[in-house]
Amino acid sequence: MSTVLLSKAEKSYITAGLKQNPPQRADGRHLTDFRLISLETGIADLANGSSRISIGRNVNDNGGGTEIFAATKLEVESISVAETSEGREGGRLAINVSCSPAAYPHLTQITLEDYQHDLTAILHATLSHSSLHPNNLSIIPGKKSWLLHLDLLILSDAGNIHDALFLAARAALWDTKVPKTRSVEYKAPKSNITGSGANEASDMDVDTAATSGFSTRTHLTHATDFELPDYWDEGEVLNGRDRWPVCVTLNLVPPIHFLDATPQEEAAVPRRLLLMFSFPPSSSSHEPTLQAMRTLGTGELSLAQIKDLIQIGQKHALDLYTALNVKLKDEDVRRTLKAQERFASARR
């Protein structure tokens, strides 16, 4: 959805510039250059994980650019057989994208909601796939599990919204800490039962260890509830957080493609291919998996073209993934250092 309306002449001016040799873009970037991306994690104190990302923000006054807040919240959910709740064994993810009306001031309420729904569908389908599911969202097997809510809030859209959403989602999920839980179980006071049982059954000569068929208490040897042992500890990170995918949007003006389109370029070039790649750490980053793929806009693509574009997209995704990982590790260090310093100063 483009945020600007362009005339035919403007559109052809932009596409002509892109097709030129060497290609020309309004801001002087190369076709495969990104604008400046800035990222910060841990911006929402009340969330389990959060991030704020902006693409193409003006460095002088922090204005302009695509800006997204993402935050995760964990909720305890009970798994029931009766299908009354949606809780599932091993936890589940719920992803939601919402747009501030300030980001799309020209859209009506109804169009905005449709657009939110479109974006939510793309993110939810990609990120909540079982191949990416973190395996530490379970609390008590068969009883309780974590429901991970990921909320993304678009504050402003200056192009390339899909890449930005996936970057923000990856950063927030990376930052998420699952509270440590300890299972609590109820044990019937055994010595007491056997003691009294032995007294009563001494004449009858029956096995005292055998319990009454009506007593359900001793069957509950598995955990029934849980507690949070470390109140002050933030918990552990999501398992397999390396796997969360990154998205690259290839904007297509056959025979060329370009990355990180501005709103004007998006309006001029409506055809796009979204590629979401995941880089599992085990397979030495050369063997990424294509988690999702989607074409937007009208027009056709041949299979041969798509094959080429996937190859190219994989290269760009790897660059983006590497850069993002460096930044995320950097943020981890920054925040742990900050926390340590604060702790040290508090103790002094």
Added chain:
Amino acid sequence: MSSRVEILNDGGYRSDGRRQFELREVTINLAQQGHADGSAIITHGLTQVLVSVFGPREAKMRSQTIHDRANINVDVNVAAFSAGERRKRSRGDKRILEIASTLKSTFEPVVQTTLYPRSQIDVYVTVLQQDGGLLQTCINGTTLALINAGIPMLDFVCAVTGGVHSTSPLLDLTTLEENDVPHVTVAIMPKTGKVALVTMETRLHVDRFEEIFRLAGEAGKVLHREMKSAVMGRTSALVDAMGSQGTGIDRDGDEPMNTA
């Protein structure tokens, strides 16, 4: 059993270590956000609100225009992750509509709407985090965003929440305190000393009301200083940026060094 949190302990400290009349830390960011004509991010402690102002501009719906003044349209959005417990509030939520209509009625007499007949001023409020004093933060943020957008106003509108714990008044309440003590939000116009808004949803003894009302008014004046200095800072930064191109004069007030 978990012990109950003391609202105000014997030493005169509150649950977050503040004194009775101490306000939380206020940070104000007036940088441009997206395409908005004016915007402000304001935090009172852990409560954070982003306000974007568009306009005065042509109304999206012609039926919304008023022939002799501008229409102020307020839209409040609460981020799902903003509160302690995740909750997705839909647009039609009563609580949100109430905040929006309170903001609208607070600012309608303050903004000089008569200067822009048949136009619309859109105020989009996004609540990013909430820990008490939501309405006060929304009001202060809207004031700053309107000023930042260059919309003429009669005065600042500065709001503070006050509460009364048994007989001792408290200012700038957190969620924890709001849940426990009766509280009132007061918005004042510091230059004239007029009151733009008083709202209270809980019961408060009438004898206590005057004291807290007076205190909140004074606190509003303190906030006004903070807000004014933020606006001045932003404006002088803009003037500096413009001045450095046009004239060669040092804008920071230093005398040029005489090397002769």
